[in-house]
């Protein structure tokens with residue numbers, strides 16, 4: 001009821017941690033235009049994406065757990081190509097190809113309008129480690145050796161190549177299943193909570209859903225949001241997404 005606000009161009013640098021209260025997260029410290037600020041809150045929610053400083057701090061520094069598990073972390077590369085043969089531009093279907101020499105990584109093609117296609121490749125870090133070629137070279141190999149006919153008259157949009165990382169929501173062997181998404185006084189949502197679908201690489205829907213669930217749990221326990229409430233949040237997220245993420249993990253494998 002006391003309102004809220006958005007501060008643009010504010011960079012979170014560290015968490016404020018109360019060591020005397022069981023490492024309770026009590027806020028954030030950050031910078032805007034070279035000036036430092038501190039903000040205190042009854043619950044801090046990490047939503048800073050794949051390299052969120054909130055999730056790095058709680059997972060690595062506080063719980064001494066693994067931030068990047070190579071089996072549950074994908075690397076992806078995409079380019080834009082024009083004029084690929086055999087693409088259904090009207091229906092806009094997405095193609096996934098599982099190509100010998102690249103499996104269990106996958107190659108995709110989907111139209112984005114004006115005869116242009118998003119063409120890319122995704123693979124977990126664990127599987128990439130076993131390949132002799134890196135992502136960009138693997139994509140070149142697929143296009144030139146395996147899909148040469150379809151790319152015969154296609155042209156690459158110069159400068160469109162981009163690589164990125166996807167923190168996957170596939171189930172771990174640990175009790176928590178996905179990666180930890182809470183600490184005392186703190187929750188993580190979206191990529192910060194490692195919730196990207198391991199098969200499709202999609203993370204927007206899961207990010208929005210986790211935010212909705214986080215707010216539900218905060219509303220119920222706003223006076224003293226502790227570890228226990230955080231674990232309840234994580235279980236709730238897994239109850240909602242676990243089946244789909246587990247299926248996607250099986251298909252990915």
Ligand SMILES: Cc1cc2nc3c(=O)[nH]c(=O)nc-3n(C[C@H](O)[C@H](O)[C@H](O)COP(=O)(O)OP(=O)(O)OC[C@H]3O[C@@H](n4cnc5c(N)ncnc54)[C@H](O)[C@@H]3O)c2cc1C
Pocket residue numbers: 010011012013047048049050051052053162164165189190191192196201202203204205207
């Ligand atoms: C090229 C690409 C294509 C993708 N395509 C799809 C797709 O088609 N469909 C799909 O569902 N998903 C897709 N994804 C994945 C999707 O983008 C993410 O899963 C989703 O954006 C996660 O949302 P988020 O809010 O958790 O994180 P983000 O969208 O990454 O937002 C994090 C925000 O936190 C800010 N931030 C980071 N660090 C700090 C800091 N220290 N201080 C303050 N702010 C900070 C960032 O600037 C950013 O605004 C794609 C990802 C990429 C990279």
